[in-house]
Amino acid sequence: MTQKPTLPPITNLSRAELAQWCEENDQASFRSDQIRKWIYGKRVHQFEEMHDIPASLRETLEKEFHLFASEIVDHRIASDRTEKLLLKLHDGEHVETVLMRETSRRTVCISTQVGCAMGCVFCASGLLGLKRSLSTGEILEQILRIDRLLSPTERITNIVVMGIGEPLANLKNLLPALETLNEKGGMGIGVRRITISTVGLPDKIIELSNFGKAFNLAVSLHAPNDTLRTEIVPINKNIGIQKILKAADTYFEKTGRRVTYEYVLLAGKNDQPEHAKQLASLLRKRNAHVNLIPMNDVEELSFHKPLEPQTQEFTKILEQGGVNVTVRKRKGADIDAACGQLRLIQEKENDSIVPLTT
Numbered sequence: 001m002t003q004k005p006t007l008p009p010i011t012n013l014s015r016a017e018l019a020q021w022c023e024e025n026d027q028a029s030f031r032s033d034q035i036r037k038w039i040y041g042k043r044v045h046q047f048e049e050m051h052d053i054p055a056s057l058r059e060t061l062e063k064e065f066h067l068f069a070s071e072i073v074d075h076r077i078a079s080d081r082t083e084k085l086l087l088k089l090h091d092g093e094h095v096e097t098v099l100m101r102e103t104s105r106r107t108v109c110i111s112t113q114v115g116c117a118m119g120c121v122f123c124a125s126g127l128l129g130l131k132r133s134l135s136t137g138e139i140l141e142q143i144l145r146i147d148r149l150l151s152p153t154e155r156i157t158n159i160v161v162m163g164i165g166e167p168l169a170n171l172k173n174l175l176p177a178l179e180t181l182n183e184k185g186g187m188g189i190g191v192r193r194i195t196i197s198t199v200g201l202p203d204k205i206i207e208l209s210n211f212g213k214a215f216n217l218a219v220s221l222h223a224p225n226d227t228l229r230t231e232i233v234p235i236n237k238n239i240g241i242q243k244i245l246k247a248a249d250t251y252f253e254k255t256g257r258r259v260t261y262e263y264v265l266l267a268g269k270n271d272q273p274e275h276a277k278q279l280a281s282l283l284r285k286r287n288a289h290v291n292l293i294p295m296n297d298v299e300e301l302s303f304h305k306p307l308e309p310q311t312q313e314f315t316k317i318l319e320q321g322g323v324n325v326t327v328r329k330r331k332g333a334d335i336d337a338a339c340g341q342l343r344l345i346q347e348k349e350n351d352s353i354v355p356l357t358t
Helices: 015-024 030-041 055-064 136-147 167-182 202-209 226-232 234-238 241-255 273-283 308-320 341-349
Strands: 071-077 083-088 094-101 106-109 113-115 130-133 158-161 194-198 216-220 259-265 288-294 324-327
Touching: 015 030, 083 136, 094 136, 106 136, 130 167, 136 167, 158 167, 167 194, 167 202, 194 202, 202 216, 202 241, 216 241, 226 234, 241 259, 259 308, 273 288, 273 308, 288 308, 308 324
Parallel strands: 106 158, 158 194, 194 216, 216 259, 259 288, 288 324
Antiparallel strands: 071 083, 083 094, 094 106, 113 130
């Protein structure tokens, strides 16, 4: 059945809002929990599959809501079993979501915006600028799309909010989505298994620290001093590293969750021994962890990952400086799994942008 694009996604509604909707439609409020169980627990694709819901209620749901408002326009599976979806939204915009498989983990990386305004020079997500923020339902639908790709014995175990967009710039829609993921009536994913990545918006980090749930926080630092960071992350010009670190310290104090600092290694730009020493000096007295990320090559960008010896030397200097550090393993390299790449390809194919040059 073809659904009208004007219908809102049912995933926009919280548990309380769905219960209220049921009551307004002369249905018992407990029907909301039944509906949510089908959506978040039983992997149905259509309202009519909810067989313990009265037929009249299923018909009303079909008339008033989308169960899935997006369309899968590209689905790629890597040799390491990483899977990536490109989703076309109701207004024709595109976002990406990725499933990463480890031995005991099934991690989904989700987007929060169409495009990004942060302007990080190494990232494909912001090459087309920011179009808009995603609704709560559009954020949740990414997880539900991935969930329905899993085998009956697989379950999503972790969520990382590290896809397209700046998550803290869309907190008003992200936090209700994370609450639904965390609720037992939703997907029951614990807050310790949910990580939010940010370029570093101090006021929003403080707001998140006051939310009352101790999500993992990852700050995309990418440079150990303001001059270099402003070159790599232009928005830093109006913020500064010290304000970010202070806000992150507050987050740790209020939540007890150790903050991770992400650092994309760009060959010849921020990967020199002096940069590692400066980074160690910033973080050695903090309860922090550094996640080094060798650059994912993107055709439109001139930056590249350093050679393995440079990465190893950078890691060694941090460890000798008393900083906890890991190097992120690259996933899905053969399917353009780096953030924003599939969307960029799609937009080019649509002739909606002029091909970029470097």
